[in-house]
Every structure is written in structure tokens, then in C-alpha cells.
Amino acid sequence: MRRLAFIVPVVVFLGIAAVMAIGLGRDPKILPSMLIGKPLPAFNLPDVRTGTGGRGLASSDFEGKPGLINVFASWCVSCRIEHPFLMRLKAEGVSIHGLNWKDKGDAGARWLTQFGDPYDRVGYDPTGRTGINLGVTGAPETFVIDKKGVVRYRHVGPVDPETWTTTLKPLLDKLEAEA
Amino acid sequence: MKRLLALILALTVVAGPALAVLPEEQLKDPVLEARARHLSKELRCVVCQNQTIDDSDAPLAADLRAILRERLTAGDTDEQAKAYLVQRYGDFVLLKPPINPATLFLWFGPALLLLGGAFGVWRYWRGRSVVAPAPLDPDEQARLKALLSETS
Amino acid sequence: MSAEIGQFALILAFALALVQSAVTMWGAHRRDDALMGLGRMAALLQLLFVLIAFAAIAWGYATLDFSVELVARHSHTTQPLAYRLAATWGSHEGSMVLWILILALHGGALAVFGRTLRATFLARVLGVQGLLGAAFLGFSLLTSNPFARLSPAPLEGTELNPLLQDPGLISHPPLLYLGYVGFSVAFAFAVAALIEGRVDAAWARWVRPWVLFAWTSLTLGIALGSHWAYYELGWGGWWFWDPVENASLMPWLMGTALLHSALVLEKRGALISWTLLLSILTFSLSLIGTFLVRSGILNSVHAFAVDSARGAYVLAFCVAATGGALALYAWRAPAMRTGAIFGPISKEAGITLNNLVLVVATATVFLGTFYPLLYPLIAGGATITVGPPFFNLIFLPLFAILLTLVGFGPLLHWKRDQVKAILIRLRWPLGLFVIALLAGTFAFGLARTLAAFGIALGVWLIAAGGLLLVRRWGIGSKTAAASWTLVRTTPVAVWAVALAHAGLGVTCIGITAMGGFEANKVLRMGPGDQVEFAGRTVILDSLGQVIGPNYQADQGVFRIIGGRGPRQLISERRFYPSSQTQTIEAAIGPSLVGNLYISVGDRDEAGKAVIRLWNHPFVGWIWGGSILMALGGLISLSDRRLRLGAPQRSRVKAGRKTAGAAA
Numbered sequence: 001m002r003r004l005a006f007i008v009p010v011v012v013f014l015g016i017a018a019v020m021a022i023g024l025g026r027d028p029k030i031l032p033s034m035l036i037g038k039p040l041p042a043f044n045l046p047d048v049r050t051g052t053g054g055r056g057l058a059s060s061d062f063e064g065k066p067g068l069i070n071v072f073a074s075w076c077v078s079c080r081i082e083h084p085f086l087m088r089l090k091a092e093g094v095s096i097h098g099l100n101w102k103d104k105g106d107a108g109a110r111w112l113t114q115f116g117d118p119y120d121r122v123g124y125d126p127t128g129r130t131g132i133n134l135g136v137t138g139a140p141e142t143f144v145i146d147k148k149g150v151v152r153y154r155h156v157g158p159v160d161p162e163t164w165t166t167t168l169k170p171l172l173d174k175l176e177a178e179a
Numbered sequence: 180m181k182r183l184l185a186l187i188l189a190l191t192v193v194a195g196p197a198l199a200v201l202p203e204e205q206l207k208d209p210v211l212e213a214r215a216r217h218l219s220k221e222l223r224c225v226v227c228q229n230q231t232i233d234d235s236d237a238p239l240a241a242d243l244r245a246i247l248r249e250r251l252t253a254g255d256t257d258e259q260a261k262a263y264l265v266q267r268y269g270d271f272v273l274l275k276p277p278i279n280p281a282t283l284f285l286w287f288g289p290a291l292l293l294l295g296g297a298f299g300v301w302r303y304w305r306g307r308s309v310v311a312p313a314p315l316d317p318d319e320q321a322r323l324k325a326l327l328s329e330t331s
Numbered sequence: 332m333s334a335e336i337g338q339f340a341l342i343l344a345f346a347l348a349l350v351q352s353a354v355t356m357w358g359a360h361r362r363d364d365a366l367m368g369l370g371r372m373a374a375l376l377q378l379l380f381v382l383i384a385f386a387a388i389a390w391g392y393a394t395l396d397f398s399v400e401l402v403a404r405h406s407h408t409t410q411p412l413a414y415r416l417a418a419t420w421g422s423h424e425g426s427m428v429l430w431i432l433i434l435a436l437h438g439g440a441l442a443v444f445g446r447t448l449r450a451t452f453l454a455r456v457l458g459v460q461g462l463l464g465a466a467f468l469g470f471s472l473l474t475s476n477p478f479a480r481l482s483p484a485p486l487e488g489t490e491l492n493p494l495l496q497d498p499g500l501i502s503h504p505p506l507l508y509l510g511y512v513g514f515s516v517a518f519a520f521a522v523a524a525l526i527e528g529r530v531d532a533a534w535a536r537w538v539r540p541w542v543l544f545a546w547t548s549l550t551l552g553i554a555l556g557s558h559w560a561y562y563e564l565g566w567g568g569w570w571f572w573d574p575v576e577n578a579s580l581m582p583w584l585m586g587t588a589l590l591h592s593a594l595v596l597e598k599r600g601a602l603i604s605w606t607l608l609l610s611i612l613t614f615s616l617s618l619i620g621t622f623l624v625r626s627g628i629l630n631s632v633h634a635f636a637v638d639s640a641r642g643a644y645v646l647a648f649c650v651a652a653t654g655g656a657l658a659l660y661a662w663r664a665p666a667m668r669t670g671a672i673f674g675p676i677s678k679e680a681g682i683t684l685n686n687l688v689l690v691v692a693t694a695t696v697f698l699g700t701f702y703p704l705l706y707p708l709i710a711g712g713a714t715i716t717v718g719p720p721f722f723n724l725i726f727l728p729l730f731a732i733l734l735t736l737v738g739f740g741p742l743l744h745w746k747r748d749q750v751k752a753i754l755i756r757l758r759w760p761l762g763l764f765v766i767a768l769l770a771g772t773f774a775f776g777l778a779r780t781l782a783a784f785g786i787a788l789g790v791w792l793i794a795a796g797g798l799l800l801v802r803r804w805g806i807g808s809k810t811a812a813a814s815w816t817l818v819r820t821t822p823v824a825v826w827a828v829a830l831a832h833a834g835l836g837v838t839c840i841g842i843t844a845m846g847g848f849e850a851n852k853v854l855r856m857g858p859g860d861q862v863e864f865a866g867r868t869v870i871l872d873s874l875g876q877v878i879g880p881n882y883q884a885d886q887g888v889f890r891i892i893g894g895r896g897p898r899q900l901i902s903e904r905r906f907y908p909s910s911q912t913q914t915i916e917a918a919i920g921p922s923l924v925g926n927l928y929i930s931v932g933d934r935d936e937a938g939k940a941v942i943r944l945w946n947h948p949f950v951g952w953i954w955g956g957s958i959l960m961a962l963g964g965l966i967s968l969s970d971r972r973l974r975l976g977a978p979q980r981s982r983v984k985a986g987r988k989t990a991g992a993a994a
């Protein structure tokens with residue numbers, strides 16, 4: 001019994017070390033989304049090119065077929081890095097919807113004109129409230145929505161070929177096959 | 180190598196000076212504003228390293244401060260206002276973690292340890308009571324005294 | 332050339348550390364004096380080469396050798412020389428070399444001053460120190476090479492982060508590291524004692540000055556860091572319960588426990604295995620702190636370089652050092668003799684309780700700091716934050732218990748005491764505590780009883796510290812002349828305890844006042860505007876641009892009327908073009924009863940700037956009290972009985988004591 005008490009410290013320490021070792025593999029800055037498995041919060045945003053009478057983006061647009069929402073902004077450096085790949089996806093026929101988050105005036109529209117528009121529909125969210133309702137912490141972020149309008153996945157940071165082929169594409173195919 | 184360089188760009192850096200709440204953000208009602216300030220000190224800025232939304236000058240923190248004030252003005256209780264943000268960002272935004280099965284050890288671990296430690300100390304004394312019983316009768320007191328003077 | 336010399340010196344030091352460890356351990360095992368002597372020589376040579384490596388980095392900064400990557404990343408031609416030199420430890424790589432240098436200094440000091448220790452014991456201590464040195468040198472060489480070259484060399488470097496270009500950088504890290512690394516001596520002593528299977532009063536007498544020195548440095552280091560954050564970050568906080576800050580608090584709390592348990596071991600021969608455990612854990616917490624800071628495993632406002640390879644190395648090292656030492660402890664400690672006995676009401680018992688509370692307080696900080704790592708594992712990936720509200724709710728009550736105990740401790744008798752006698756002895760501090768509590772409650776209102784309680788606790792500690800001196804001097808019971816003699820002959824230890832404990836009380840008052848009575852105001856002001864704040868009138872006299880050596884600034888000049896008469900305060904918002912960063916230089920009007928703290932923010936089109944005003948009551952007492960505590964530590968270090976220069980004498984004494992105990 002007395003000997004046992006002396007073994008406690010080393011056992012507790014090894015437990016702590018194990019937790020720390022697991023923690024090393026995690027990025028403390030990434031916040032898991034609260035929306036996974038929940039329906040998309042309701043929103044109905046005007047088109048990013050204000051005054052052009054575009055359709056904008058609404059939560060009701062995500063019914064019947066799986067969809068992608070890509071949160072972007074003209075002030076976002078990583079969005080520039082991501083952008084060419086999104087253009088490539090568009091060329092391959094992938095449908096992506098855009099959420100122009102916390103941009104002032106027509107900055108988002110000009111950005112799309114300058115670099116190209118990879119999106120089907122682009123909602124304009126200058127106050128950032130729709131983004132906050134989605135639990136967005138920064139741009140770019142990409143959400144995968146299923147046929148019933150339920151959020152199934154969120155990717156933080158630029159979408160690159162690797163994320164696309166290993167995660168997003170397979171998930172979209174799976175959702176497509178779902179009843 | 181390049182990646183490594185990028186990683187170590189931010190070296191030994193203390194976060195920049197953050198000046199949060201702006202004069203025009205404040206509510207006219209001083210009671211409501213005081214509540215908002217108090218609450219914003221209990222909420223974490225989700226994009227910063229480790230700051231409250233009260234301390235942070237990140238744009239998202241400013242948005243969250245504004246939302247908090249809107250909720251309070253709309254008549255939310257403190258708990259409802261916090262719940263509004265938790266619904267969007269999770270328990271991560273609460274600087275005071277909620278009490279749930281997974282945080283029981285966090286909240287009650289210290290008290291448990293203190294009680295356990297006190298029990299251990301008590302056992303230690305009792306275990307040695309063969310030599311020096313805890314409540315001493317006069318006879319034992321004399322023996323203890325003799326023993327103590329021997330050892331010193 | 333200097334970088335290559337430094338690199339070579341670092342590699343040699345690494346080899347020497349390994350030699351030091353192997354030779355001393357083997358020598359101690361064989362009882363071979365020649366081998367053990369060789370080990371001491373290796374420790375000194377290692378120190379020499381680490382010094383050369385350190386000097387090589389400093390030389391690079393002094394001469395602005397931008398072909399060295401480290402220099403190019405942390406210095407700029409406009410950066411003042413003092414901050415170029417301090418930049419030596421202003422980066423991850425450089426600060427590791429400072430850490431190694433301090434470790435080598437301790438090893439060297441042990442090799443020189445430890446000659447009066449039992450030869451095999453000193454050899455084993457140096458063996459453990461050698462292993463620690465090798466591990467850190469390996470870390471530096473493998474993951475954080477400070478001597479990497481850039482080709483082609485840039486014409487200009489990137490300046491050191493402006494927030495770090497401050498006198499704080501010159502003293503804060505070295506003091507902090509003196510503390511962290513200083514505890515390695517206690518660690519090495521504990522491991523050596525476990526290997527040899529013997530601990531006695533002489534062991535404690537040897538270990539205590541090292542612990543005291545480390546503790547004193549750490550106390551000053553933490554206080555300096557807190558003060559630095561207070562004036563430099565521009566929002567007047569002095570402690571954020573941030574992981575990096577907690578990393579320094581944990582070894583401090585555990586080290587405080589160690590300091591006291593070692594006292595019991597030295598004076599009374601009790602708490603033997605407990606003291607060994609504390610010695611191991613205190614340094615382990617320094618290591619874990621290093622892991623936390625260098626791995627970036629947790630979010631912190633004090634962001635360091637984040638690199639998981641570094642994290643993995645330090646963690647592996649932690650597991651080897653702490654895990655190894657604790658395993659050795661589990662194996663050897665049960666066989667060690669149990670200590671002397673003491674009554675449940677005695678100074679020993681009081682210190683045992685103090686140790687218990689300190690250890691639980693350390694565990695609380697640990698739990699709060701690392702729980703965000705554990706939580707996702709038990710809550711299915713969800714994340715949480717543990718912030719100031721948690722620590723205020725759990726840590727502060729524990730600390731209040733501790734402070735209550737601290738007042739009693741020094742006035743308890745060794746071995747055995749009576750509750751009634753204690754209460755009579757302490758009637759003055761107890762009375763003052765009650766008066767302060769009642770007066771505070773009356774003055775602040777019932778709703779602020781907690782604030783009154785905190786202040787009363789501070790009064791209790793200061794009074795109990797004072798009582799120590801009053802009793803020693805026989806004031807009230809002896810003639811003035813006799814008292815004067817007693818004053819002059821007051822033992823150093825009494826001064827030290829009285830100061831350290833009263834200092835804790837002073838800090839407690841500062842913390843309570845800041846927690847309960849801080850006030851702030853945010854508004855826009857233009858030149859000529861004035862505002863009433865905290866019983867003063869604050870007038871913004873002018874808003875203008877100024878140019879500094881390596882920055883330009885928006886400067887607000889304020890005139891304060893009321894309080895202590897009119898005076899001028901200046902706050903600046905500086906922009907450093909070379910690093911594209913901004914800093915705020917707060918205007919601080921310090922006084923004994925509180926600081927007025929003003930910072931200037933953004934200016935709008937109308938020429939008005941966002942002005943933030945704070946009233947920080949008694950904030951200076953937080954650091955003043957810490958300085959008193961450190962002063963207590965320093966005075967205690969000057970005690971002849973502990974001085975390293977007089978070991979011969981202490982050995983004789985210790986020998987007698989051990990002999991007596993054995994009889």
C-alpha cells in the first residue's frame with residue numbers, strides 16, 4: 001500500500017504526457033463547426049454585384065442536390081491563393097456558391113471581375129451576420145451541404161487539390177448518392 | 180525550409196496592442212452597457228490567440244460585441260446572450276467553461292485533490308500514532324517529549 | 332567566421348556534456364577520484380564553450396552580421412545597440428542558448444563550489460546536470476540552430492518586434508531562466524540522492540540556497556514580466572491567466588512549497604521523500620512550461636515560434652527526464668528512512684498544510700492550463716476555453732486559504748504547539764484582521780465583502796510579518812537599550828521571513844484593489860477637450876506627430892488636474908515602419924495609492940482620437956510586494972549559514988546534526 005503511493009506520481013505523469021502527445025497533433029486554432037448535422041440557418045442575401053438584379057444566395061437554394069458554400073473576401077490573402085483552384089473546379093463543371101463576407105462596398109464584385117468568378121451564385125454579406133450565423137471565424141472557409149439542406153462538413157483555410165480529392169469530392173459523391 | 184521559415188515568422192512575439200471597445204459601440208443605457216462590458220470579458224475572441232472580445236481589436240470581435248449589445252437591448256438575459264454565441268461558435272467562446280460531465284474533473288478536481296491530500300496528511304499522522312497518537316494523553320505526552328528530545 | 336566558431340563551440344559543448352555525464356556517473360559507481368575529477372573539468376569546459384557560442388551570437392548582433400539568419404530576422408540598422416544585444420535572447424533560438432548558458436553556469440558553479448560535498452554525490456549531481464545540458468544542446472543543434480547562414484546575405488534585417496524593444500527584454504528573460512534552470516540543481520540533487528539512497532539534513536542545507544536563488548530570480552522575473560505587460564500592451568492588464576504566464580506561475584508555486592519543505596527537512600529531518608518529490612516536480616514544471624511555450628500546443632497572447640518538431644523533442648525529453656526521475660522515485664523512495672515525528676499542531680504541520688495547499692494550487696493552474704488538451708478527447712472533439720473566470724473562482728479561494736496559513740506559520744513552534752497559545756501569540760494580527768474586515772465591509776458596503784476580506788488578509792500578513800520582528804526585538808517587554816541590541820542582532824532569517832510574508836500581504840492588497848475597484852472610460856477627444864475621471868480632470872492639451880529613432884508616433888499630451896496637483900502625461904501610438912507594427916506607449920501617472928493610465932488610439936477625420944482612461948488603484952503594490960518577497964529571498968541568501976563560501980562550517984554542523992539524529 002505504502003509502495004503504491006510512490007508509484008502514483010509516475011503513472012499520473014505518463015497519463016499527462018500521453019494527452020500532451022496527442023495534443024501535439026492538433027491545431028489549437030481550429031474551431032470545430034457547431035453546424036455539422038444541423039440545417040443551414042435561414043438567410044436570403046442579395047447578389048454581390050449590387051444593383052445588377054442577380055439572384056443572390058439564399059438558404060433555400062440548397063435543396064434537392066448537394067452544394068458547396070465558399071466564404072471569401074477581397075481582404076483575405078488566402079482567398080487569392082485558393083482562387084485559381086476554384087476557377088479550375090468551375091472549368092471542370094463543379095458548382096460552387098460564394099459568400100462574400102465582410103467586404104465594403106463593391107470590393108467583392110470588383111475582385112470577381114478582376115480575377116474571375118468561379119461561383120454559381122454569390123451572396124453579399126457586408127455586415128458579416130450571415131457568416132457569423134454559420135460560425136465562420138475567417139475566410140476562406142468552405143461548407144458542404146447535403147440534399148436536405150443540412151451542413152455536413154466545414155473546411156477551414158484554402159481548398160487545395162489535396163483537400164478536394166481526398167475529402168470534399170468523395171463527400172460530395174457520397175451525398176449525391178444519398179436518397 | 181520555406182515552410183519552416185513561414186512557421187517561424189512570428190517569433191517570440193507578444194500580441195500587438197489591442198484597443199477594443201470604441202466609444203460609438205457603447206450603449207446609451209449605462210446599466211446595459213455595464214452588463215455588456217462584463218459579459219464581453221467572459222467571452223473569448225474566436226480568431227485571436229487568447230483574448231477576450233473586450234480586449235481584442237479584431238473585426239470579428241467587434242462584430243460579436245455589437246451582437247452582444249443588440250441581444251441585451253432586445254431584452255436577452257446574460258445567459259441567453261451567451262447562449263446565442265455558443266450556438267454559433269461552441270463552448271469555446273466561454274472563458275468560464277460550462278459544468279458538464281466532461282468538465283466535472285476540471286471544476287471539482289482541485290477540491291477533490293485538497294480533500295484527498297488532507298485525508299492523506301491525516302492518515303500519515305494516524306499511521307504514525309504508534310509512536311505519537313494524535314490526541315495525546317498526559318502519559319503519551321511525556322513519552323513524546325522524551326522521544327523528541329532524543330531526536331533533536 | 333564568428334557564427335562558425337559559435338556553431339563549433341556548441342557542438343563541442345554538446346560532446347563535453349555527454350562526457351561529463353558518462354564520466355561522473357561511471358566514476359561515482361567505481362569510486363574513482365580521477366574520473367570524477369575529469370567530470371568536473373568537463374563541466375567547466377562545457378561552460379567555456381557555451382560562453383563562446385553565446386558570445387558569437389551577441390557578436391553577430393553587435394556587428395549586424397545579416398548573413399546570419401537569426402541576426403537578419405531580429406535586428407535592423409536603426410535598432411539601438413542595447414536592443415540589438417538583448418535580441419540575443421529575444422528569439423526562440425537565442426533564448427535557448429541563454430537557457431543552456433545558465434544551465435552550464437549552474438553546472439560550473441557546482442563543480443567549483445561543490446567540492447565539499449561527498450565526492451560520489453557531487454559526481455552524480457554533475458552527471459544528471461550533464462544529461463540535462465546534453466538534452467538542451469541537442470535541442471538547439473537539431474531543431475533550433477542559431478548559427479544558420481543566409482546566402483546571399485540581405486542588406487537590411489527585419490527588426491526585432493517593437494514590443495520587445497524595451498528594458499524589460501534586457502532583464503525579464505534572464506531572471507526567468509535563472510529561476511527555471513536554477514531548479515534543475517534541486518532536481519539533480521534529488522536524483523543523485525535517490526541513486527545513493529540517502530538524504531539527510533545536510534542534503535537540505537545544500538539544496539536550499541540553490542532553491543532560494545532560483546525562487547528569488549523567478550519571483551523577480553515574473554513580477555518584471557507582469558509589469559512589462561502592464562505598461563507595454565496598452566490595456567493595463569497585469570495578469571491574464573494565459574498559458575505562457577501560467578507556465579511561469581506553476582514552478583513558482585511548487586518552488587515555494589519546496590523552499591518550505593526543505594526548511595523542515597533541514598531543521599527537523601522530516602518530510603524527506605516529500606521534499607524529493609517536490610524537487611523533481613518543480614523542475615519538471617519548468618520543463619513542461621518550456622514544452623508549452625515552444626510547441627505552440629495552446630493558444631497564447633505571448634505567441635512564440637510554433638513548430639511541432641520542437642514540441643515533440645521537448646516532450647520526449649520531458650518524458651525521459653521527469654518520467655525517469657519519478658520512476659526512480661517510485662523504486663527508491665519507499666526504502667528511505669522516514670523522517671522525524673511532529674505533532675498535528677506544530678510548525679512542521681503548518682508547513683505540511685502550506686505545502687498541501689500550494690500543491691493543490693499548482694494542480695489547479697495545471698488543470699486549467701491543460702484541460703483544453705484533454706477535453707476534446709473526452710467530449711468527442713469539442714473544444715473549450717479555460718479563462719480568467721475559472722481561475723478566479725477556483726484558484727483565488729485556495730490562495731486565500733494559503734494566505735491565512737502563511738500568517739500563522741513563522742509564529743508556530745517546532746515539534747508541538749497549543750492552539751490557545753497560538754491565538755494569544757497572534758492576537759494583534761488577528762485583531763487587525765478583524766478590524767480591517769469590519770472597516771472594509773463598512774466602507775465598501777456589504778456587496779464588496781470579498782474585497783474587504785482580501786484587504787484584511789493583506790493586513791493580516793503584514794501584521795504577522797511585523798509581529799515576528801516586534802517579538803524578536805522584545806518591544807514592549809524590554810528596555811529600549813536591550814531592544815536596540817536585539818534589533819541589531821536580528822538574525823537574517825527573521826528579516827527574510829518577515830519581509831517575504833509581509834510582501835505577500837502587500838501584493839494581496841494590490842490584487843484585491845485592482846480586482847474590486849478598477850475603473851475605465853472610453854471616449855473620443857480632440858485637442859482642448861477635457862473629461863472628469865476618477866476624481867480628476869483630464870485635459871487633452873495636444874495631439875501631434877513625433878518622430879523617434881526607428882518609429883513615428885501619434886502623441887497625446889495630457890494635463891491632469893486634481894489628485895496630486897497638476898501634471899503632464901504623454902501617451903504615444905508608435906508605428907515602426909521596418910516591421911510594420913504598432914505599439915502603444917501608455918501614459919502612466921503612478922502613485923502609491925493607484926495609477927492613472929491613459930492610452931491614445933485611432934484618430935478620426937475630425938481629428939479626434941479614441942482615448943482610453945483607466946484608474947488602477949494600488950496596482951503598484953502588486954509588484955512592490957513581489958519585490959519585497961524577492962528581497963526576503965536575497966536577504967535569506969546572505970545568511971552565513973547558507974553561504975556557499977562557508978561550506979566547511981556547515982558541513983561540520985550538519986555532520987553533528989546527523990550524528991545526533993542517528994544516536
